[in-house]
Amino acid sequence: MQRLRNIQPKLSWDTVIYEDMAEIEKTSSVNGFEPKIIGFLCNWCSYAGADLAGGSRKSYPTNVLPIRVMCSGRVSSHHVIKAFQMGADGVLVTGCHLGECHYMKGNYMAAKRVPVIQELLGFIGIEPERLRLEWVAASEGERFASVVTEFSEKIRAMGPSPFRKSE
Amino acid sequence: MQELKDKVTQALKEQTLDGLLCLKSSGGYILPCIVTSDNIADLDSMVIGDERYPIATILSAIVAKQPGKTIGVVVRGCEEKAIIELIKSNQVDANRIVQYGVACSKERAQLCSCEVPYPSEILAGTKVEGVSDNQLLSKIEAMPSKDRLSFWMDQLGKCIKCYGCRNICPVCFCEDCAMEHDDLVPTGLVPPSIPSFHLIKAIHMAGKCIDCGFCEQVCPMNIPIRTIYRKMGLVMKEVFDYEPGLSIDERSPLGELEKGLEAVAEK
Numbered sequence: 001m002q003r004l005r006n007i008q009p010k011l012s013w014d015t016v017i018y019e020d021m022a023e024i025e026k027t028s029s030v031n032g033f034e035p036k037i038i039g040f041l042c043n044w045c046s047y048a049g050a051d052l053a054g055g056s057r058k059s060y061p062t063n064v065l066p067i068r069v070m071c072s073g074r075v076s077s078h079h080v081i082k083a084f085q086m087g088a089d090g091v092l093v094t095g096c097h098l099g100e101c102h103y104m105k106g107n108y109m110a111a112k113r114v115p116v117i118q119e120l121l122g123f124i125g126i127e128p129e130r131l132r133l134e135w136v137a138a139s140e141g142e143r144f145a146s147v148v149t150e151f152s153e154k155i156r157a158m159g160p161s162p163f164r165k166s167e
Numbered sequence: 168m169q170e171l172k173d174k175v176t177q178a179l180k181e182q183t184l185d186g187l188l189c190l191k192s193s194g195g196y197i198l199p200c201i202v203t204s205d206n207i208a209d210l211d212s213m214v215i216g217d218e219r220y221p222i223a224t225i226l227s228a229i230v231a232k233q234p235g236k237t238i239g240v241v242v243r244g245c246e247e248k249a250i251i252e253l254i255k256s257n258q259v260d261a262n263r264i265v266q267y268g269v270a271c272s273k274e275r276a277q278l279c280s281c282e283v284p285y286p287s288e289i290l291a292g293t294k295v296e297g298v299s300d301n302q303l304l305s306k307i308e309a310m311p312s313k314d315r316l317s318f319w320m321d322q323l324g325k326c327i328k329c330y331g332c333r334n335i336c337p338v339c340f341c342e343d344c345a346m347e348h349d350d351l352v353p354t355g356l357v358p359p360s361i362p363s364f365h366l367i368k369a370i371h372m373a374g375k376c377i378d379c380g381f382c383e384q385v386c387p388m389n390i391p392i393r394t395i396y397r398k399m400g401l402v403m404k405e406v407f408d409y410e411p412g413l414s415i416d417e418r419s420p421l422g423e424l425e426k427g428l429e430a431v432a433e434k
Binding site for chain 1: 398
């Protein structure tokens with residue numbers, strides 16, 4: 001029988017994602033508290049949505065560090081946990097609306113994972129609201145801008161994450 | 168007990184079993200052992216008592232080395248659930264495992280704070296009611312968020328990264344473990360990066376943990392780690408109405424794309 005092997009090979013695409021996420025440690029705020037948010041954007045909808053928001057000159061806060069993943073289902077619980085350990089104040093996972101996933105049901109995986117991670121975070125003592133799942137379609141540039149604005153403001157009101165490294 | 172011994176003796180003689188994994192008393196100690204047709208006399212020193220070994224973990228190690236053999240196992244309630252989970256994860260072959268269920272005593276159930284201290288079929292021992300002890304869990308849930316965090320940071324900060332909880336866990340079997348992944352858990356730190364070290368294990372336990380309590384019993388620093396896994400179990404039940412270790416056919420919604428879609432559909 002085939003045993004599970006090499007679930008996590010030493011150099012994987014995860015490594016690439018973690019490298020991208022590490023950028024958050026480099027950003028520093030000059031005056032006061034600026035939320036640091038890691039945003040996972042799905043390639044087909046949300047990233048295009050973000051593009052549209054930029055293309056149509058919608059302004060939105062720059063607190064979100066965008067990380068392009070092929071699908072919101074690609075975002076593993078590991079990524080979210082690692083993001084908080086790195087000191088992110090919030091994590092935003094965005095994908096196509098349910099039923100519109102490029103990979104048929106990939107976004108359902110995100111929809112199933114996120115509530116479980118939220119409960120875990122809450123039990124440990126990290127506010128579950130710091131992790132948010134949103135659906136943004138490629139045509140919803142305006143929605144992307146408003147989601148980012150609203151989430152940034154919410155995180156700003158909540159204050160820095162307990163794991164944030166002092167600057 | 169005699170019924171069990173007779174069954175096993177017959178199966179070994181007929182060669183429907185290649186070996187039996189059970190506990191035996193040897194020189195005053197209780198040890199796990201394999202009884203085969205060569206040492207069938209060892210069955211006389213077989214014991215069914217309060218002593219507990221991670222039989223399911225041992226079983227999956229044996230099956231990994233000897234995949235072709237048919238092995239009998241003397242199982243408690245928790246071990247039966249663990250073997251179901253191992254079958255679901257293709258770690259043991261359901262057709263090559265024969266289970267002989269034994270019920271735990273009241274004392275054992277109390278020590279483990281076990282809710283179901285008996286397997287589905289009982290060949291030895293008498294069935295006793297389970298113990299439900301969620302004191303710590305409800306105490307933690309009643310705390311404000313800040314206190315909860317400081318409670319867990321204190322507790323998890325005791326970790327010496329011995330990997331005991333993972334090594335003994337019957338449902339942890341991956342050869343390359345996320346808890347050893349350089350990107351997730353930087354090497355050379357004691358305590359490890361908390362809480363992520365423990366959260367990684369906790370998230371893997373969602374929909375897998377069968378609440379045997381070995382992790383907490385082996386922890387040299389007495390971290391109440393089982394409470395987190397128990398919470399994950401409750402979450403899985405609440406969100407997806409899923410409980411691990413009950414049936415071979417029912418798979419975890421977190422592992423199977425098609426499962427649990429309704430639970431999140433109307434969000």
